[in-house]
Amino acid sequence: MTTLFISDLHLSADRPDITACFLHFMSTEARGIDALYVLGDLFEMWIGDDDDSPFHQQIKTAFRQLTDSGVPCYFIHGNRDFLIGKRFNQETGVQLLPEHTVVDLYGTPTLILHGDTLCTLDEGYQRYRKKVHNRFIQWLFFRLPLSYRQRIGDKMRSGSSQTNQTKSQSIMDVTPTEVVRVMAEHQVRQMIHGHTHRPDVHTLFVDEKAASRIVLGDWYDHGSVLVCNPQGCQLETRDFQPQ
Known part of the structure; x- marks a missing residue:
């Protein structure tokens, strides 16, 4: 009995080493497990489900083969x-979950x-997030030609990298009081998230x-x-294979 969680792969055609590791993981370790959860940033950038590049097709095929084998896959x-949507769900069999979801993990x-919603001190990012999650803005964006969306996505990605270089690490990390508030709101004693790229297990107190x-x-x-299994959870690493 095993459930696996991954996040922040930032898959792109520019990093074949990451892609190879992921595809190996999907065809071996992920087979026969209870469930696979992907907690965001699977891709470096996603500008719409209509982007049918060979690279994206390769990743979608890996998910379809896994879900067809009987392994439930979930994505936040x-x-x-x-911008991953219903078409991605239909083509891969991956089930899309709400941004905050409570699961029963072996009791x-x-x-x-x-995890990005926990970084409340990064006010600039939170303002940006509110704008790009606006349904009307997304509706307008999807009506642009794919090539235009690609250029916009590239520009936004470049701007994000430059902006993050000027921010302190504390601002880009989670806000401890927000973590406690959200956990208390959902009445849980365990939280799993990505986004900050700082793998660790933190002990805290909620209520x-x-x-x-x-x-x-x-x-x-x-x-x-x-x-994760009935005995607990363990953070592990997987080596990239030589190219």
């Missing part, structure tokens, strides 16, 4: 791929999320009771997987 949007109610916050790692230097 990240800040890079929040432990667990809140899962991407004067011990709780834990598990942070998933990114896939920039190696694969990162949270392996």
Whole structure:
């Protein structure tokens, strides 16, 4: 009995080493498990389900093969791929979940999320997030030609990288009081999220009771997987194969 969690792969055609590690993971380790959860930023950028590039088709095929084998796959949007929609769901069999979802993880109610909503001190990002999640703005965006959306996405990605270089690490990390508030709101003692690229297991207190916050790692230097079973959860890494 095993459930796996991954996030922040930032898959792109520019990083074949990450892609190879992910495809190997999907065809081996992910087979026969209870469930796979992807907690956002699967892709470096997603500008719409109509982007049928060979690279995207390769990733979608890997998910379809896994779900066809009987493994349930779930996805929560990240800040890079929040435009993944129903067509992706239909083509892959991956089930899209709300941004804050509570799951029963072997008897432990667990809140899962991407994690960007917890970074409340990053006010500039939160303003940006509110704008791009506006349904009307998204409706307008999807009516642009794919090539235009590609250029807009590239510009936004470049701007985000430059802006983050000027921000302090504390601003881009989660806000502890927001973590406690959200966990109390959902009445859980365990949280799993990504986004910050700081894999760790944190102990905290929610309503004067011990709780834990598990942070998933990114896939920039190696694969990162949270392996959970009835005995508990363990953060593990997976080496990239030589190209």
